[in-house]
Amino acid sequence: MKQRAFEAAHEARWSEFERLIEELDRRGRASPPRALQDRLAEFPGLYRRICHDLAVASERRYSPRLVDRLNRLALAGHRILYVHDLALASRVTRFLARDFARAVRRDRRPILVALALFVGPALVFFVAVGLAPELVYSLMTPDRVREFEAMYDPAATRIGSNRESAEDLMMFGFYVYNNVGIAFRAFAGGLVLGLGSVVVLVLNGVLLGGVAAHIGHLGFEQTFFSFVIGHGAFELTAIVISGAAGLELGWALVAPGPRSRLEALRRAGARAIELVWGVFAMLLAAALIEAFWSSKTNVDASLKFVVGALLWLGVLAWLGLAGRRGAGTSS
């Protein structure tokens, strides 16, 4: 069959497909109007015919312009037919109720390594600053030290009865911007052979250990620990998990195993990003708690310890137990 005859025979189908694609692109696929829904049923069949036409046209060496046009049609059809499941709400609940905890348990080895990289330096500097208090000034500038001291000074916090709510909102914004940013960078930094993640984990561990010991010297430990315990349940675990996500990337580069480095990296990325989404959710929760609960000064410290302990138990139970039933159906 000559090209002209081929074009004449199929032109109607091609332009109908074109119109369908343009309409779908314009209106979005989420809720097409009724008239479009009926035509949507014909879409797969139409798309297969286009693929067939493309194969025939290129096999018969029809002109580049025709082949190019059919290629564009097939590409657009491919893009629309093979769309991912975008129903967001159900995926988010399923992820938080089940899949994230499963991912954490699946990746427990990098998480344990990250935990060691975080807790190890924290303990070392807690002991070191405990023995030699002046060491805290080699961790940060005297100004920062004074800031921390003022923050946890029981005398200072008792004076103003309560922060105004506008300040709570400001701090919430700051915690989200700062902490989630750190977690995202801890993940991305893993691509540099894991080094970026190691740096974030160790630095944060050192700071936490050093500050905790210094505050202890001043006798402010009750304000400090009652402040930290609540959101720490989410925040500290999230920082460790984000570091672990980065370590997975780095490990795929260092020791790809029986795959090419690129393939290992892609698989590690697909696994690690699940951890990152969970970290994002955990840090949002941590920021809420930190801004609107931990900072409350008219709440008794003992109540904060109780709530904090419950939060820790809750987080650990969630990560350890959620989604265990029915596990193994999907690996």
Place this chain on the structure above:
Amino acid sequence: MLDATLRLETPEGVDLALAPAGPVVRGLAASIDGLITWGGSILALIALSSAGRTGTGVSLLLLFGVQWFYPVLFEVLGGGRTPGKRAMGLRVIDADATPIGWNASLVRNLLRVVDLLPAFYAAGLVSMLVGSRFQRLGDLVAGTLVVHAPSVGPPPRDGPASDDRLGARSCPVLVRAADQRAILAWAERRGQLSDERAVELSDLLAPLTGAVGEAGRDELVRIANGIRGST
């Protein structure tokens, strides 16, 4: 066909041709997105600066959202196109030409901070130039591609309309399939060529057409019409 074409076989068993986008056009798209995000953020910060601490809190949340999720939201919900990519006619897709999902989009956009190292997307540029598919590091890990995404409208009329009136004749010798395509491509692109250039090209086929100059050109048009067939 173009050099930078990527062939992809679909489940339907056809080969699709993709055109990965190079560093320059992607840099331009990124610049447009940068202008939008920075400009928008600055305007919002100015507007919120009078709202005291509440304003500061809201602006920090806004900065966070814009910095990390502007590309993700547009890529996933906007069919793989941020406004900058839309302006440059680009689209992000999975390496199997399906639309990009939440996970892949978050991976490639979080790893942007590594592509930016040590400055001005240097790491990303090296990665794009080393590979064959113009993927920056984030694309490599996420398994995504940025491609040219032309619209699906019918192509403009091929060649001058007067070509049809010249009639058709069959090719005097048997030509190979690839040569046949070249002749068709010449006839279709004639509308975009100057007449001198078209004649120059048709003169190369003087042994086939048996004529040079305008006579040779018209003869080649007739041969092309013969290959394509009459309606």
